[in-house]
Amino acid sequence: MPLIEARNLPRHVGIIMDGNGRWAERRREDRSAGHRAGSSSVRRIVRVSRRIGIEALTLYAFSFQNWARPGEEVDSLMALLHDYLLSERAEILEQGIRLAAVGELDSLPEPVRMLLDALCAASAHNSRMTLTLALSYGGQEEIACVARQFAREARAGTLDPEHIDAHLFASRLPSQRVGAPDLIIRTGGETRLSNFLLFGSAYAELFFSDRLWPEFSEADLFEAIASYQGRQRRFGQVVEY
Ligand code: IPE
Ligand code: IPE
Ligand code: MG
Secondary structure, three states: OOOOOOOOOOOEEEEOOOOOOOOOHHOOOOHHHHHHHHHHHHHHHHHHHHHHHOEEEEEEEEEEHHHHHHHHHHHHHHHHHHHHHHHOHHHHHHHHHHEEEEOHHHOOOHHHHHHHHHHHOOOOOOOEEEEEEEEOHHHHHHHHHHHHHHHHHHHHHOOOOHHOOOHHHHOOOOOOOOOOOEEEEOOOOOOOOOOOOOOOHHEEEEEEEOOHHHHHOHHHHHHHEEEEEEEOOOOOOOOOO
16 A cells, blocks of 8 residues: 555545446446446545545546436436435445535436435535535536626626636635645546536646546555655745755
């Protein structure tokens, strides 16, 4: 297991959980089997993140663009999400995890939405770690939504357009409620953000892993954190070497 320092942990980690489909293909199984295996990875990584003291974990579970996948695959993902929310309820509450969700949640099937809202409400006072599920989420869509709100408020005369700046944007973006991500991990070998946390990722450290999400282990998470801890964050400034 790679060694990590207890100090200097990334406060907020975002994960683009990619590679379920390829994992299944390699085993000659259908894609839904890959998503099922991916769901076990979620359990594993949530547990270890909480244990080591990560304050906020944001998991990209379903993108706004993923709705365009074949209906069968979307249905299987929604069914898995439903099962996850049912089976993890007790553990999330016992472990002091606060569940939150970002994205166009109105598009989720009603039974999923109900379970999600109930668990978010029931866990709202937990403070050990905030687990945010990005569902039907798109970074561009999220920014456009806030821009629309600003335009409405400016038209109504309740917002001076001159007051719109990056801070005001950050304060309105749901994905930024837990602050900007310090570390973004993408599994599955692709080196792109695919519309994840576009605003907050401005100064995030990026870690790309070739591991497919269903096989992403505790050791892989530690490797990503160790890499993060070896970097110097400069935020555009000059720092002494
Ligand atoms: C990630 O795995 C899960 C979702 C996007 C919902 P993929 O389904 O994208 O797996 P690959 O990239 O096809 O292997
Ligand atoms: C990103 O993966 C979305 C999630 C992990 C939920 P995709 O598989 O949808 O992204 P692309 O298509 O490779 O960019
Ligand atoms: Mg993919």
